[in-house]
Amino acid sequence: MKDKISIIIHTPTGKEPKIISFKIKYIKYFSVLVLVFFFLSFFSYLLNVFFVQKYFWLKEKEKKIKTVTKLNNKYKEELTKLRNNLIKLENYLIERGVIKKDKDALGGLSRLKAEELSDEEYLSFLISQSEKLFNQLRITPTGFPVSGEITSTLGWRENPFGSGYEYHTGVDIKAPYGDPVYATAEGIVKYAGWLSDYGKTVIIKHPSGYETLYGHLSKIKVRSGEKVGAGEIIGYVGSTGRSLGPHLHYEVRLGSKFLDPLKFIVWK
Known part of the structure; x- marks a missing residue:
């Protein structure tokens, strides 16, 4: 009986006890099966956890992609x-x-x-x-040098000081006396002083090849040879030289050619 294990079951009625015997080898087989079952269950659990995590990881990666x-x-x-x-x-x-x-x-x-x-x-x-x-x-002249109304443009016009016609080399911009005048582009002051009929004048040479002239100023704020930036104040509106009232005479030149400042003031 050494190869068996017996279990005795007593009944409360006083009947003869029942004896159930199991061969030890079967119990070993059963134990092995139980262990294998638990191992497989645990392994399955780990696989499920892994694949679930993998699934959510892939979903997150897909979302990021x-x-x-x-x-x-x-x-x-x-x-x-x-x-x-x-x-x-x-x-x-x-x-x-x-x-x-x-x-x-x-x-x-x-x-x-x-x-x-x-x-x-x-x-x-x-x-x-x-x-x-x-x-x-x-370094290219752009925009208004002063805020105001354009009263005269480039080209032939009636002489405001007498009879006949004269060629106007720029635009006149009417503005209050003393208003600041701004450089329309970066450059070097080529001239700053009195210039014949222009009165107090500033001429700026720009690296782009253009030159701008600002005439009839009441006061000049820059000196010849000085570097100025676009938008920097170079003087103030006046009525010096050949002028009938406060305004700025503004020119854009390229070499010896007078260009239409309107094309630079308002780009269309």
């Missing part, structure tokens, strides 16, 4: 918009003669840059081009 893809597409769209806006600005400046069209122009051969460079490198390229355009604008 979609977000990154969306942002990347948006980035490329904005990059294209930036490039197109810069090309429009560049073409406009080329048409106005502010800059020259060359191989480095955004709308020219440089559009191949989009294929040659990564998005980040191309963005840096566009930023450098925008800085070039800005630097060119900074």
Whole structure:
């Protein structure tokens, strides 16, 4: 009986006890099966936990990929918009003669840059081009030198001091006496002083090749040879020289040619 285990079951009625015998080898087999069952159950639990975590991880990763893809597409769209806006600005400046069209122009051969460079490198390229355009604008006469009403433009006009006609070389802007006059672009003061019929005058030479003249000033704030920035006060409205009242005579020159200041004051 050594290879068996017996269980004696007593009944409360006083009947003969029941004896149930199990072979030890079967109990061992059963124990092994129980252990295997628990092992498999535990292993299954671990697998479920792993795959559930993996599922949520993949879902989160998929969500992040979609977000990154969306942002990347948006980035490329904005990059294209930036490039197109810069090309429009560049073409406009080329048409106005502010800059020259060359191989480095955004709308020219440089559009191949989009294929040659990564998005980040191309963005840096566009930023450098925008800085070039800005630097060119900074040295090109732009906007009003003083706030006021334009009373006379470039060209032939009746002589306000007598009979006949005379050629007016700029525009007259009526403004209150003493109002500040601003440089319309960065440059070097070429002349600051009294200049014949212009009265007290400032002439600025700009790196772009243009020159601007500000005449009939009441007071000059800058000196010859001084560097001035765009928007810097260079004098004040007056009526010196050949003048009928407070106003600013403003000219834009390129070499010996008088250009229409209106094209620089109001860009259309």
